[in-house]
Amino acid sequence: MFEAFQVALAAVWNDSGFVGFQTGQGIMILVGLLLLYLAFIKGYEPLLLSPIAFGCILANIPANEAMLTDPGIMKLILAGIHNEIFPPLIFLGVGAMTDFGPLIANPATLRMGAAGQVGVFVALYGAMLLGFNVKEAASIGIIGGADGPTAIYLTAKLAPHLLGAVAVAAYSYMSLVPLIQPPIMKLLTTQKERECVMEQLRTVTKFEKLVFPIVATLFICFLLPAITPLMGMLMLGNLFRESGVTDRLSDTSQNAMINIVTIFLATGTGLTMEAKAFLNVQTLMIIGLGLVAFISGTAAGVLVGKIMYHTSGGKVNPLIGSAGVSAVPMAARVSQVVGQKANPANFLLMHAMGPNVSGVIGTAVAAGTMLAMLK
């Protein structure tokens, strides 16, 4: 009897993660713990970062490969990422949560949204110079859009082997918007420009709010059919919001559904951070290029803002240009905070939502263009 007990205990021990433990997994578990610290203690986008961090810890528990390959919830979550199911659903929620009014009231802010995409192409160029092939470079470049769902959507189609690194870089930089953007904004603007108070936006009619998403969908999806799932869901969510007769659908899209999908998408992103696929020089290069992309996009948005400040006779605060990278609504909030520090009478949030929404559209268009060229 004692022998049987001993054999059983030995079998349990030999199958345990303690025996199969590798240093790389330990490092990734530490990375997961660090991300949890940033999420819970430092408060950096805890809704995104905490499931990513915990997914990372789960993915690196030794002798646990079956969790990701056998039928079950984890495999289902990964399927939702690899088959591009979650990003369009997130876009549905974003559309339902976002007021397009500031963009419709001041369509010139679309130029800042276009400028915000400069970072995407700077990183694409840099990645190709570093030896990545064109499809990998496009996937890395899209990190500069600071739009996690679009980054996952494009990478799953063009370079699925980079999904973990790209998704983590995209979501990490989205979380770090309040840290990365302000120094660039201050560096590129003068105190006088930052103090500029913008006039209140005009009222946008219900007609405009209903027609805009329909016209935008038709135009963009006709031109770039590859991003119809993203653009279509974004605009459908917005129509739910603005129609006034689909409140229940709007409420579900912007609350319960987006929360559920965020849990799945963010946990699944963490699950892609297995040590064997993640701990390499390529990942470090991707994270570095992502930062370059993000900084370039922010700088380009602010510079276009400066041009608009001068051409409008000082009526446009250039700080709203930084919101031209996506990251809704964090980037717009950063414009508000930096603007109010320069001048307490400054209320830039609604103004910054214009470039912020155009940034979402711009990143999706950039992804669609690359898909049309490269797929």
Place this chain on the structure above:
Amino acid sequence: MIAAGGREKVLKMTTNPLLILIINMTVVFFVLFVLELLTRGIYFIDPTRKK
């Protein structure tokens, strides 16, 4: 390769990073510029607008 319309694709897609950068930036700026014009157009045809 045969394109959707049945015509043969004779041009090979470029792998020159600078060219890809320029083409993509042009498309993004073009699309958002047209969207700006369309948004202004919606404002002008709005029958509910207070004149």
